[in-house]
Amino acid sequence: PRSYTIAVIPGDGIGLEVMPPALRCLEAAATRFGFKLEFRSFPWASCTYYLKHGTMLPSDWKELLQACDAIYFGAVGDPATVPDHISLWGSILAFRREFDQYINLRPCRLIPGVTSPLANRAGKPIDFFTVRENTEGEYSSIGGMIFEGTERETVIQNTVFTRVGVDRVIRYAFELARSRPAKKLTSATKSNGISITMPYWDQRVEEIAKEYPDVQVEKYHIDILCAHFVQRPHTFDVVVGSNLFGDILSDLGPACTGTIGIAPSANLNPSSRREDPNTPWFPSLFEPVHGSAPDIAGQGIANPVGMIWAGQMMLEHLGEKNAADAMMRAIETVLGRAKDGAGGGLNILTPDMQGKGTTEELGSAIEQEIARAA
Ligand code: NAD
Ligand code: IPM
Ligand code: MN
Numbered sequence: 001p002r003s004y005t006i007a008v009i010p011g012d013g014i015g016l017e018v019m020p021p022a023l024r025c026l027e028a029a030a031t032r033f034g035f036k037l038e039f040r041s042f043p044w045a046s047c048t049y050y051l052k053h054g055t056m057l058p059s060d061w062k063e064l065l066q067a068c069d070a071i072y073f074g075a076v077g078d079p080a081t082v083p084d085h086i087s088l089w090g091s092i093l094a095f096r097r098e099f100d101q102y103i104n105l106r107p108c109r110l111i112p113g114v115t116s117p118l119a120n121r122a123g124k125p126i127d128f129f130t131v132r133e134n135t136e137g138e139y140s141s142i143g144g145m146i147f148e149g150t151e152r153e154t155v156i157q158n159t160v161f162t163r164v165g166v167d168r169v170i171r172y173a174f175e176l177a178r179s180r181p182a183k184k185l186t187s188a189t190k191s192n193g194i195s196i197t198m199p200y201w202d203q204r205v206e207e208i209a210k211e212y213p214d215v216q217v218e219k220y221h222i223d224i225l226c227a228h229f230v231q232r233p234h235t236f237d238v239v240v241g242s243n244l245f246g247d248i249l250s251d252l253g254p255a256c257t258g259t260i261g262i263a264p265s266a267n268l269n270p271s272s273r274r275e276d277p278n279t280p281w282f283p284s285l286f287e288p289v290h291g292s293a294p295d296i297a298g299q300g301i302a303n304p305v306g307m308i309w310a311g312q313m314m315l316e317h318l319g320e321k322n323a324a325d326a327m328m329r330a331i332e333t334v335l336g337r338a339k340d341g342a343g344g345g346l347n348i349l350t351p352d353m354q355g356k357g358t359t360e361e362l363g364s365a366i367e368q369e370i371a372r373a374a
Contacts, residue, residue, distance in 0.1 A: 003036035007068040007283070011046045013292025014359075015074025019321060021363020022307040025327065028370040029315060031223030033323040040068060045091035047078035048130075060129070062098065062183075066281050069274065071095065074307065075286040078294065082262050089141075092287070096134050101267035101280035102165065102347055103172050104132035104246060105313075106289055108253035108263065111305075112332055113339035114353055116258035119223035124234035127259050131173040131238060132246025133268055138163045139243045158268075159197045161242075166204045172270065173240035175210045180237055184186050187210075188218040188241035201242065225249070229256055259352040261303025263289035264310035266317065286314040303350040304363040305331060330369035334362070 006026075010094060012017040031038045042064065043049055050056050050164075065071055076091045077084055095283065110119055118126070126369060143157035170187075177185040180270035187205045202219060209217045220228065222245050229236070229249065233256040241249055254263035265287050272282040280314040288306030296302060316324035337343040338355065348365050349355025 004069045005038045007071045009040040009073045010038045011074040011076040013297035018304040018307035020072045021304045024367045026311045029323040030044040047082040071285040073293040077292040101133045103268040104134040104249040105266040106130040110257045113283045114258040117165035124327045126233045128236035130250040133169040136160045137243035177215045179239040184237035186239045188245040217360040259353045262305040264291045266313045325374035334365045
Protein backbone atom coordinates (compact mmCIF):
# COMPACT_ATOMS: atom_id res chain seq x y z
CA PRO A 1 0.00 0.00 0.00
CA ARG A 2 0.96 3.66 -0.33
CA SER A 3 3.02 4.81 2.61
CA TYR A 4 4.35 8.15 3.86
CA THR A 5 6.85 9.09 6.54
CA ILE A 6 5.82 12.15 8.52
CA ALA A 7 8.10 14.11 10.86
CA VAL A 8 5.98 15.13 13.85
CA ILE A 9 7.15 18.17 15.85
CA PRO A 10 4.63 19.17 18.54
CA GLY A 11 6.72 22.09 19.93
CA ASP A 12 5.46 24.02 22.96
CA GLY A 13 2.27 25.07 24.71
CA ILE A 14 -0.93 24.14 22.90
CA GLY A 15 1.18 22.58 20.13
CA LEU A 16 1.52 19.63 22.52
CA GLU A 17 -2.24 19.55 23.05
CA VAL A 18 -3.58 19.83 19.51
CA MET A 19 -1.08 17.38 18.03
CA PRO A 20 -2.39 14.08 19.55
CA PRO A 21 -6.04 14.44 18.37
CA ALA A 22 -4.81 15.64 14.98
CA LEU A 23 -2.59 12.57 14.60
CA ARG A 24 -5.60 10.39 15.43
CA CYS A 25 -7.59 12.14 12.69
CA LEU A 26 -4.79 11.45 10.19
CA GLU A 27 -4.64 7.80 11.34
CA ALA A 28 -8.38 7.49 10.83
CA ALA A 29 -8.06 8.92 7.31
CA ALA A 30 -5.19 6.55 6.46
CA THR A 31 -7.09 3.50 7.72
CA ARG A 32 -10.28 4.50 5.94
CA PHE A 33 -8.58 5.30 2.61
CA GLY A 34 -6.01 2.49 2.55
CA PHE A 35 -2.59 4.07 2.98
CA LYS A 36 0.01 4.02 5.72
CA LEU A 37 1.46 6.89 7.76
CA GLU A 38 4.67 6.40 9.70
CA PHE A 39 4.97 9.15 12.32
CA ARG A 40 8.47 10.07 13.56
CA SER A 41 8.08 12.24 16.62
CA PHE A 42 10.78 14.74 17.59
CA PRO A 43 10.98 16.61 20.91
CA TRP A 44 13.25 19.35 19.56
CA ALA A 45 12.33 22.69 18.00
CA SER A 46 10.78 23.44 21.38
CA CYS A 47 11.72 25.67 24.30
CA THR A 48 11.73 22.63 26.60
CA TYR A 49 14.50 21.14 24.47
CA TYR A 50 16.34 24.47 24.39
CA LEU A 51 16.34 24.80 28.16
CA LYS A 52 17.89 21.32 28.45
CA HIS A 53 20.38 21.48 25.55
CA GLY A 54 21.09 25.15 24.94
CA THR A 55 20.12 24.80 21.28
CA MET A 56 16.73 24.54 19.58
CA LEU A 57 17.84 21.80 17.18
CA PRO A 58 20.15 18.78 17.26
CA SER A 59 23.07 18.90 14.80
CA ASP A 60 21.52 16.24 12.51
CA TRP A 61 18.07 17.86 12.28
CA LYS A 62 18.31 18.38 8.54
CA GLU A 63 19.00 14.75 7.71
CA LEU A 64 16.29 13.59 10.11
CA LEU A 65 13.70 15.80 8.41
CA GLN A 66 14.92 15.10 4.88
CA ALA A 67 14.31 11.40 5.55
CA CYS A 68 10.60 12.26 5.68
CA ASP A 69 7.95 13.02 3.05
CA ALA A 70 6.51 15.96 4.99
CA ILE A 71 6.78 17.79 8.30
CA TYR A 72 3.81 18.19 10.65
CA PHE A 73 4.51 21.03 13.07
CA GLY A 74 2.56 22.23 16.14
CA ALA A 75 3.68 25.58 17.52
CA VAL A 76 6.81 26.93 19.16
CA GLY A 77 7.37 29.64 21.73
CA ASP A 78 7.53 30.17 25.46
CA PRO A 79 8.39 33.85 25.84
CA ALA A 80 8.49 33.51 29.65
CA THR A 81 11.62 31.32 29.46
CA VAL A 82 13.19 31.80 25.99
CA PRO A 83 13.18 35.04 23.93
CA ASP A 84 10.90 34.60 20.91
CA HIS A 85 13.49 35.54 18.31
CA ILE A 86 15.75 32.76 19.59
CA SER A 87 13.09 30.04 19.66
CA LEU A 88 11.51 31.03 16.35
CA TRP A 89 14.67 31.71 14.34
CA GLY A 90 15.96 28.41 15.75
CA SER A 91 12.93 26.42 14.56
CA ILE A 92 10.14 27.29 12.16
CA LEU A 93 11.99 30.18 10.48
CA ALA A 94 15.07 27.95 10.04
CA PHE A 95 12.94 25.21 8.44
CA ARG A 96 11.28 27.65 6.03
CA ARG A 97 14.60 29.10 4.91
CA GLU A 98 16.79 25.99 4.89
CA PHE A 99 14.18 23.97 2.99
CA ASP A 100 13.36 26.94 0.76
CA GLN A 101 9.64 26.68 1.54
CA TYR A 102 8.97 29.81 -0.42
CA ILE A 103 5.17 29.67 -0.43
CA ASN A 104 3.10 30.00 2.70
CA LEU A 105 -0.43 29.10 1.65
CA ARG A 106 -3.15 30.00 4.13
CA PRO A 107 -6.79 29.36 3.28
CA CYS A 108 -9.44 31.46 4.98
CA ARG A 109 -13.00 30.18 4.88
CA LEU A 110 -16.20 30.67 6.75
CA ILE A 111 -17.03 27.25 8.17
CA PRO A 112 -20.65 26.39 8.90
CA GLY A 113 -21.02 26.53 12.66
CA VAL A 114 -18.20 28.94 13.38
CA THR A 115 -19.83 32.19 14.43
CA SER A 116 -18.47 35.39 12.97
CA PRO A 117 -19.92 38.89 13.14
CA LEU A 118 -18.80 39.22 9.53
CA ALA A 119 -20.58 36.09 8.31
CA ASN A 120 -23.07 36.25 5.50
CA ARG A 121 -22.25 39.78 4.37
CA ALA A 122 -24.26 40.37 1.22
CA GLY A 123 -25.28 36.71 1.50
CA LYS A 124 -21.85 35.70 0.25
CA PRO A 125 -19.38 33.21 1.72
CA ILE A 126 -15.86 34.15 2.82
CA ASP A 127 -13.46 31.99 0.86
CA PHE A 128 -9.99 33.18 -0.06
CA PHE A 129 -6.33 32.28 0.16
CA THR A 130 -3.45 34.32 1.48
CA VAL A 131 -0.27 33.54 -0.44
CA ARG A 132 2.60 34.74 1.68
CA GLU A 133 6.21 35.07 0.57
CA ASN A 134 8.00 32.85 3.08
CA THR A 135 11.80 33.06 2.81
CA GLU A 136 12.88 36.70 2.46
CA GLY A 137 11.36 40.20 2.55
CA GLU A 138 11.13 41.86 5.96
CA TYR A 139 12.29 38.62 7.66
CA SER A 140 15.96 39.09 6.84
CA SER A 141 18.99 38.49 8.99
CA ILE A 142 20.86 41.42 7.45
CA GLY A 143 21.39 44.26 9.84
CA GLY A 144 22.78 44.99 13.25
CA MET A 145 23.44 47.54 15.94
CA ILE A 146 25.95 50.36 15.98
CA PHE A 147 26.97 52.73 18.76
CA GLU A 148 25.72 50.09 21.19
CA GLY A 149 25.15 51.36 24.70
CA THR A 150 25.44 55.03 23.75
CA GLU A 151 22.85 57.72 23.14
CA ARG A 152 23.41 57.22 19.43
CA GLU A 153 22.46 53.52 19.60
CA THR A 154 21.03 52.55 16.21
CA VAL A 155 19.49 49.33 14.91
CA ILE A 156 19.05 48.46 11.27
CA GLN A 157 17.39 45.45 9.62
CA ASN A 158 17.23 45.36 5.86
CA THR A 159 14.33 44.12 3.77
CA VAL A 160 15.44 41.82 0.97
CA PHE A 161 13.42 41.29 -2.21
CA THR A 162 15.12 39.16 -4.87
CA ARG A 163 13.74 38.92 -8.40
CA VAL A 164 13.56 35.14 -8.07
CA GLY A 165 11.91 35.31 -4.65
CA VAL A 166 9.32 37.90 -5.62
CA ASP A 167 8.52 36.43 -9.03
CA ARG A 168 7.98 32.87 -7.80
CA VAL A 169 5.46 33.80 -5.13
CA ILE A 170 3.57 36.18 -7.44
CA ARG A 171 3.48 33.57 -10.19
CA TYR A 172 2.22 30.93 -7.74
CA ALA A 173 -0.55 33.31 -6.66
CA PHE A 174 -1.55 34.02 -10.28
CA GLU A 175 -1.68 30.28 -11.03
CA LEU A 176 -3.87 29.72 -7.97
CA ALA A 177 -6.16 32.61 -8.96
CA ARG A 178 -6.42 31.22 -12.50
CA SER A 179 -7.55 27.85 -11.11
CA ARG A 180 -10.44 29.38 -9.16
CA PRO A 181 -13.85 30.53 -10.42
CA ALA A 182 -13.44 34.21 -9.45
CA LYS A 183 -9.94 34.47 -11.01
CA LYS A 184 -9.05 37.51 -8.96
CA LEU A 185 -5.73 38.47 -7.42
CA THR A 186 -5.22 41.15 -4.78
CA SER A 187 -1.68 42.34 -4.14
CA ALA A 188 -0.77 43.82 -0.76
CA THR A 189 1.63 46.72 -1.09
CA LYS A 190 2.86 49.87 0.64
CA SER A 191 4.61 51.55 -2.24
CA ASN A 192 3.48 55.00 -1.10
CA GLY A 193 5.67 54.86 2.00
CA ILE A 194 8.20 52.06 1.55
CA SER A 195 9.69 53.65 -1.50
CA ILE A 196 12.24 51.18 -2.85
CA THR A 197 11.21 47.59 -2.15
CA MET A 198 7.45 48.02 -2.48
CA PRO A 199 7.45 49.82 -5.86
CA TYR A 200 9.63 46.93 -7.02
CA TRP A 201 7.00 44.44 -5.78
CA ASP A 202 4.27 46.38 -7.65
CA GLN A 203 6.36 46.45 -10.80
CA ARG A 204 6.86 42.65 -10.70
CA VAL A 205 3.11 42.14 -10.18
CA GLU A 206 2.37 44.31 -13.23
CA GLU A 207 4.98 42.53 -15.31
CA ILE A 208 3.80 39.02 -14.44
CA ALA A 209 0.15 40.04 -14.83
CA LYS A 210 0.81 40.25 -18.59
CA GLU A 211 1.13 36.45 -18.59
CA TYR A 212 -2.31 36.12 -16.98
CA PRO A 213 -4.77 38.26 -18.97
CA ASP A 214 -7.60 36.08 -17.68
CA VAL A 215 -6.91 37.06 -14.04
CA GLN A 216 -8.30 40.30 -12.64
CA VAL A 217 -5.60 42.12 -10.64
CA GLU A 218 -5.95 44.80 -8.00
CA LYS A 219 -3.55 46.26 -5.46
CA TYR A 220 -4.13 47.93 -2.12
CA HIS A 221 -1.80 49.48 0.40
CA ILE A 222 -1.65 47.24 3.45
CA ASP A 223 -3.37 49.72 5.76
CA ILE A 224 -6.57 50.05 3.75
CA LEU A 225 -6.41 46.38 2.79
CA CYS A 226 -6.73 45.51 6.49
CA ALA A 227 -9.82 47.72 6.63
CA HIS A 228 -11.29 46.03 3.54
CA PHE A 229 -10.65 42.60 5.10
CA VAL A 230 -12.92 43.60 7.98
CA GLN A 231 -15.54 45.45 5.95
CA ARG A 232 -15.86 43.16 2.93
CA PRO A 233 -13.99 39.89 3.46
CA HIS A 234 -16.33 38.11 1.01
CA THR A 235 -14.84 40.01 -1.95
CA PHE A 236 -11.35 38.46 -1.82
CA ASP A 237 -10.20 35.44 -3.79
CA VAL A 238 -6.38 35.17 -3.74
CA VAL A 239 -4.32 37.71 -1.79
CA VAL A 240 -0.57 37.83 -2.30
CA GLY A 241 1.79 39.61 0.06
CA SER A 242 5.33 39.92 1.31
CA ASN A 243 6.49 37.93 4.33
CA LEU A 244 5.35 40.49 6.91
CA PHE A 245 2.17 41.64 5.16
CA GLY A 246 1.18 38.02 4.53
CA ASP A 247 1.78 37.23 8.19
CA ILE A 248 -0.53 40.02 9.33
CA LEU A 249 -3.26 39.29 6.78
CA SER A 250 -3.28 35.59 7.62
CA ASP A 251 -4.21 36.26 11.26
CA LEU A 252 -6.69 38.98 10.32
CA GLY A 253 -8.45 36.85 7.69
CA PRO A 254 -9.27 33.92 9.99
CA ALA A 255 -10.24 36.33 12.78
CA CYS A 256 -12.83 37.69 10.31
CA THR A 257 -14.22 34.16 9.97
CA GLY A 258 -14.58 33.80 13.74
CA THR A 259 -11.31 32.50 15.24
CA ILE A 260 -7.67 32.00 14.33
CA GLY A 261 -7.96 28.60 16.07
CA ILE A 262 -9.24 26.98 12.87
CA ALA A 263 -6.68 28.40 10.44
CA PRO A 264 -4.16 26.09 8.73
CA SER A 265 -1.00 26.81 6.82
CA ALA A 266 1.16 25.01 4.26
CA ASN A 267 4.83 26.00 3.94
CA LEU A 268 5.55 24.71 0.47
CA ASN A 269 8.50 24.16 -1.74
CA PRO A 270 6.44 23.36 -4.83
CA SER A 271 9.50 22.59 -6.97
CA SER A 272 11.32 20.00 -4.83
CA ARG A 273 10.82 16.33 -5.75
CA ARG A 274 11.96 13.60 -3.42
CA GLU A 275 12.53 11.19 -6.31
CA ASP A 276 14.80 13.61 -8.20
CA PRO A 277 18.41 12.53 -7.49
CA ASN A 278 19.93 15.75 -8.93
CA THR A 279 18.48 18.26 -6.49
CA PRO A 280 18.32 18.25 -2.69
CA TRP A 281 15.04 17.13 -1.19
CA PHE A 282 13.27 19.94 0.63
CA PRO A 283 10.16 18.61 2.44
CA SER A 284 7.16 20.90 2.89
CA LEU A 285 5.80 21.75 6.34
CA PHE A 286 2.22 21.88 7.57
CA GLU A 287 1.19 23.75 10.73
CA PRO A 288 -1.65 25.76 12.19
CA VAL A 289 -1.43 29.55 11.75
CA HIS A 290 -1.65 30.11 15.50
CA GLY A 291 1.19 29.95 18.01
CA SER A 292 1.73 28.18 21.33
CA ALA A 293 -0.92 30.31 23.12
CA PRO A 294 0.69 30.40 26.59
CA ASP A 295 -2.44 32.12 27.94
CA ILE A 296 -4.56 28.96 27.53
CA ALA A 297 -1.88 26.24 27.47
CA GLY A 298 -2.41 23.42 29.96
CA GLN A 299 -6.18 23.86 30.10
CA GLY A 300 -7.09 21.39 27.36
CA ILE A 301 -9.34 23.90 25.61
CA ALA A 302 -7.29 24.81 22.54
CA ASN A 303 -9.13 24.54 19.24
CA PRO A 304 -7.62 21.54 17.39
CA VAL A 305 -9.17 22.42 14.01
CA GLY A 306 -6.21 24.51 12.75
CA MET A 307 -3.90 21.56 13.38
CA ILE A 308 -6.34 19.04 11.85
CA TRP A 309 -7.00 21.23 8.79
CA ALA A 310 -3.21 21.57 8.33
CA GLY A 311 -3.12 17.74 8.28
CA GLN A 312 -5.81 17.86 5.62
CA MET A 313 -3.59 20.14 3.50
CA MET A 314 -0.70 17.73 4.03
CA LEU A 315 -2.71 14.76 2.73
CA GLU A 316 -3.75 16.78 -0.30
CA HIS A 317 -0.09 17.69 -0.91
CA LEU A 318 0.90 14.01 -0.64
CA GLY A 319 -1.66 13.16 -3.33
CA GLU A 320 -4.29 11.59 -1.04
CA LYS A 321 -7.11 13.70 -2.44
CA ASN A 322 -10.01 11.48 -1.36
CA ALA A 323 -8.77 11.31 2.22
CA ALA A 324 -8.15 15.07 2.24
CA ASP A 325 -11.67 15.77 0.95
CA ALA A 326 -13.13 13.48 3.59
CA MET A 327 -11.19 15.26 6.33
CA MET A 328 -12.51 18.63 5.19
CA ARG A 329 -16.06 17.31 5.07
CA ALA A 330 -15.63 15.86 8.56
CA ILE A 331 -14.48 19.22 9.97
CA GLU A 332 -17.43 21.00 8.35
CA THR A 333 -19.95 18.34 9.36
CA VAL A 334 -18.91 18.26 13.02
CA LEU A 335 -18.77 22.04 13.42
CA GLY A 336 -22.02 22.62 11.50
CA ARG A 337 -23.84 19.94 13.47
CA ALA A 338 -22.63 21.30 16.80
CA LYS A 339 -23.94 24.73 15.97
CA ASP A 340 -27.34 23.26 15.18
CA GLY A 341 -27.37 21.75 18.67
CA ALA A 342 -26.82 18.19 17.42
CA GLY A 343 -23.86 15.84 17.93
CA GLY A 344 -23.02 17.20 21.38
CA GLY A 345 -24.06 20.74 20.50
CA LEU A 346 -22.08 23.58 21.99
CA ASN A 347 -20.52 21.07 24.39
CA ILE A 348 -18.28 20.00 21.56
CA LEU A 349 -17.05 23.43 20.39
CA THR A 350 -14.01 24.95 22.11
CA PRO A 351 -14.42 28.31 23.92
CA ASP A 352 -12.93 30.34 21.04
CA MET A 353 -16.02 29.20 19.09
CA GLN A 354 -18.39 30.17 21.92
CA GLY A 355 -18.64 26.56 23.15
CA LYS A 356 -17.82 24.63 26.29
CA GLY A 357 -15.92 21.76 24.69
CA THR A 358 -12.36 20.53 25.07
CA THR A 359 -9.58 19.86 22.58
CA GLU A 360 -10.07 16.13 23.11
CA GLU A 361 -13.86 16.14 22.68
CA LEU A 362 -13.79 18.14 19.46
CA GLY A 363 -10.81 16.19 18.10
CA SER A 364 -12.51 12.86 18.82
CA ALA A 365 -15.74 13.94 17.18
CA ILE A 366 -13.86 14.84 13.98
CA GLU A 367 -11.83 11.62 14.15
CA GLN A 368 -15.02 9.54 14.36
CA GLU A 369 -16.56 11.43 11.48
CA ILE A 370 -13.49 10.73 9.32
CA ALA A 371 -13.59 7.04 10.24
CA ARG A 372 -17.13 6.72 8.95
CA ALA A 373 -16.51 8.77 5.80
CA ALA A 374 -18.37 7.55 2.74
P1 NAD B 1 -0.94 32.82 19.56
O1 NAD B 1 -1.46 32.46 18.22
O2 NAD B 1 -0.18 31.77 20.27
O3 NAD B 1 -2.16 33.29 20.48
C1 NAD B 1 -2.90 34.46 20.20
C2 NAD B 1 -4.29 34.40 20.89
O4 NAD B 1 -5.11 33.46 20.19
C3 NAD B 1 -4.21 33.93 22.34
O5 NAD B 1 -5.18 34.59 23.08
C4 NAD B 1 -4.56 32.46 22.23
O6 NAD B 1 -5.15 31.91 23.39
C5 NAD B 1 -5.51 32.42 21.06
N1 NAD B 1 -5.38 31.13 20.33
C6 NAD B 1 -4.36 30.79 19.50
N2 NAD B 1 -4.55 29.56 19.04
C7 NAD B 1 -5.70 29.09 19.58
C8 NAD B 1 -6.41 27.88 19.49
N3 NAD B 1 -5.97 26.84 18.73
N4 NAD B 1 -7.55 27.75 20.19
C9 NAD B 1 -8.01 28.76 20.95
N5 NAD B 1 -7.39 29.94 21.07
C10 NAD B 1 -6.23 30.12 20.40
O7 NAD B 1 -0.03 34.13 19.36
P2 NAD B 1 0.90 34.91 20.41
O8 NAD B 1 0.22 34.97 21.73
O9 NAD B 1 1.30 36.12 19.72
O10 NAD B 1 2.19 34.01 20.55
C11 NAD B 1 2.43 33.07 21.58
C12 NAD B 1 3.75 32.37 21.32
O11 NAD B 1 3.65 31.59 20.12
C13 NAD B 1 4.92 33.32 21.08
O12 NAD B 1 6.07 32.69 21.58
C14 NAD B 1 4.99 33.44 19.59
O13 NAD B 1 6.25 33.83 19.10
C15 NAD B 1 4.66 32.02 19.19
N6 NAD B 1 4.11 31.83 17.85
C16 NAD B 1 4.52 30.70 17.21
C17 NAD B 1 4.00 30.38 15.98
C18 NAD B 1 4.46 29.15 15.31
O14 NAD B 1 4.99 28.26 15.95
N7 NAD B 1 4.28 29.00 14.03
C19 NAD B 1 3.02 31.21 15.41
C20 NAD B 1 2.61 32.36 16.09
C21 NAD B 1 3.16 32.67 17.33
C1 IPM C 1 3.44 32.57 11.70
C2 IPM C 1 4.13 33.09 12.93
C3 IPM C 1 5.63 33.23 12.70
C4 IPM C 1 5.85 34.20 11.55
C5 IPM C 1 6.42 33.70 13.92
C6 IPM C 1 6.15 32.81 15.10
C7 IPM C 1 7.88 33.84 13.65
O1 IPM C 1 3.56 34.29 13.33
O2 IPM C 1 3.76 31.45 11.26
O3 IPM C 1 2.56 33.25 11.18
O4 IPM C 1 5.90 35.40 11.76
O5 IPM C 1 5.98 33.73 10.44
MN1 MN D 1 1.78 34.85 12.21
